[in-house]
Structures are given as C-alpha cells and as structure tokens.
Amino acid sequence: MFETEKMAEMIDTYLIPWGINIAFALIIFIVGRIVVSVIVNLLGKVMARSKYDTMLVSFIKSIIKALLMLFVIIASLDQLGVDTTSLVAIFGAAGLAIGLSMKDSLQNFAAGVLLLVFRPFKAGDYVEAGGTAGSVKHIGIFTTMFTTPDNKMVIVPNGNIYGDNIVNYSAMDTRRVDMVVGISYDSDLRKAKEILKEMLEADERILKDPAPQVAVSELADSSVNFVVRPWVKTADYWALKFDFTEAVKLRFDQEGIGIPFPQMDVHLHKEESEA
Incomplete structure (x- = not known):
C-alpha cells in the first residue's frame, strides 16, 4: 500500500509535469518547424519574383531558416525548464569569436550580398573593378570570377570589388x-x-x-x-x-593626306678653325 502511494506521488510530482512539458516542447518544436518552413518558402517566392540571383535567394533562405530554427529550439528547451539565458550567452560568445576570426571573410560575404542585391554588373558584362578588367564569369558569395580578353581566369575577393570604383562598359546600350x-x-x-x-x-x-x-x-x-x-x-x-x-x-x-610620325630635326653647325 505504501509503495503504491509513493509511486502515485512520484507520478503526480514528476512524471505528469515532465510528460506535459515534454509534450508541449515537442508541440512547440513541430509547430515552429512548420511555421519556419512556411515563412522561408514565402520569402523565397517573394525574392524570386523580384528576380534576385538564385544563389543569393538560396543562401538567404538557409540563413533565415537557421536563425528561426534556433529560436524554435530555444523556446522548446525553455519549456523543458533548461536555462536558456546561459545558452544564448554561449551562442553569442561563440558567434563573436567566429566573427573576429573570419573578419575578412565576413567582409567579402557582405560585399557579395550587396553585389547580388544591387547588381552593379551581371554575368557577361565587361567591367573594370577590384584592380582587374574582364568579362564577369560568375558572381559568388565571397569572390567574383573574371575572364580577361586573353582568356585568363581572375578570381577577385568581393570586398576588393565593392570597396573600389566599378566601371561597367556593358551597362549601357x-x-x-x-x-x-x-x-x-x-x-x-x-x-x-x-x-x-x-x-x-x-x-x-x-x-x-x-x-x-x-x-x-x-x-x-x-x-x-x-x-x-x-x-x-x-x-x-x-x-x-x-x-x-x-x-x-x-x-x-x-x-595624299600625310599622317606624321614623331621625328626630330638635327642641325649641324660647322665652325671655321683658326689659322
């Protein structure tokens, strides 16, 4: 009888509350995942209608999905009673450390996003940018590839391109x-x-x-x-x-019209020698 009462008390004290918390955490995670997918797909359709680059659309969708899923996971863990404050602090510190160690890469990434959004040039244009000149082969997130007139491939970091003047010889008709x-x-x-x-x-x-x-x-x-x-x-x-x-x-x-070339006239003066 005593063991039955103790088991019932443990069920009421631990099992049922934990079961409810786990159930709500699973519901938050599942519903949150569905909502995130809907938001990301809707955003992708809007950006596709705006004729943004396919690579940029895919990359932005991945970033936004990762950030939204992070919030969903934190909300689920909070429902389970996990101290999410320290977890957020750890993620923030890790993000700061990664950002400082990848400063140049982040600069190139930001420049790549701006190039794909504002489109100062597109693939096939002949441009002068980042210390080189050539036809644009491919615009990536971190680098842009050029083909020079003598058929050499030049890969330029996007930070160098966006931080300098861009001359697009193909922009106008x-x-x-x-x-x-x-x-x-x-x-x-x-x-x-x-x-x-x-x-x-x-x-x-x-x-x-x-x-x-x-x-x-x-x-x-x-x-x-x-x-x-x-x-x-x-x-x-x-x-x-x-x-x-x-x-x-x-x-x-x-x-009979002459086209002159550079020339120099030399005049020699003869001096009489003294007797």
Whole structure:
C-alpha cells in the first residue's frame, strides 16, 4: 500500500509535469518547424519574383531558416525548464569569436550580398573593378570570377570589388568611340575633315543620334589632331574602332593626306678653325 502511494506521488510530482512539458516542447518544436518552413518558402517566392540571383535567394533562405530554427529550439528547451539565458550567452560568445576570426571573410560575404542585391554588373558584362578588367564569369558569395580578353581566369575577393570604383562598359546600350586622327601641317585640313565625315556617314554601324563629331582638337608638335567621336551600339565598339582606324590610314594614303610620325630635326653647325 505504501509503495503504491509513493509511486502515485512520484507520478503526480514528476512524471505528469515532465510528460506535459515534454509534450508541449515537442508541440512547440513541430509547430515552429512548420511555421519556419512556411515563412522561408514565402520569402523565397517573394525574392524570386523580384528576380534576385538564385544563389543569393538560396543562401538567404538557409540563413533565415537557421536563425528561426534556433529560436524554435530555444523556446522548446525553455519549456523543458533548461536555462536558456546561459545558452544564448554561449551562442553569442561563440558567434563573436567566429566573427573576429573570419573578419575578412565576413567582409567579402557582405560585399557579395550587396553585389547580388544591387547588381552593379551581371554575368557577361565587361567591367573594370577590384584592380582587374574582364568579362564577369560568375558572381559568388565571397569572390567574383573574371575572364580577361586573353582568356585568363581572375578570381577577385568581393570586398576588393565593392570597396573600389566599378566601371561597367556593358551597362549601357550605346557607347561613344573616342579616336584621335593626326595629319601633317602641310596637308589640306578642310579636305581631311570632309573625308572623316564622309567615312562616318558611310558606316552603317554608326548611329545618327547622337550625331558623330569631328573637330580639330590640338595643334601638336608635328601634327594637327582631330577628335573623331561616333556613337555605336556597345557590341560594335571594338570592331568599329579597329576597322575605322585602318580605313582612315588607307583612305588618307589614297587622298595624299600625310599622317606624321614623331621625328626630330638635327642641325649641324660647322665652325671655321683658326689659322
């Protein structure tokens, strides 16, 4: 009889309260996990509609899910009577230590997130950033890969890119080609200018609006320099620059207009020797 009463007392004192706490902790964990999944999936759909990078969406979803699940676990442990204050302090200290030891990596990570969110460039653009220039191959969380014109792969930390000027040559649909053409001082200036205008009008790649510009820019040491500034589609920039430079030389040769090269005149003075 005594043992039965003692067993009943233990059940009432320990087993039932602990069983209730465990049941509530499991309910909190299960329901919390379901709620976290719903929130993360909803966030992913919203970010996908905003056309954010797939890698960024996946990474942010993982971070938010981990943080929310941490709160769910802490709430479940608190229901079991575990002192969560000390647990939170331990997590905070561990996070601070990890953050200090990975300062550079966190800087690159933050810069990578900003690059993926604000999109100063995208894959395929030709940019100058982080001390290098090339076509963007891949934008990662910590680094960005470039392909140089001579087909070398360059991997640049995102912190270096976002902490410096970024020049995106592919961002605009059109670009202005800046060229300098020099003629000799004894050549016909007006004729050379008309030839340059005629060549610009004949090339179909050159846009009519904005209108191309031809003007005398400098009376240099050995040449009269023209600035030639046509507007083209960005994809035609280099082809037009190379083709037009070659065409100018061939046309000027045909028209008898000289293109000077650097030279120096040396004058010798002969002195009469004394008798």
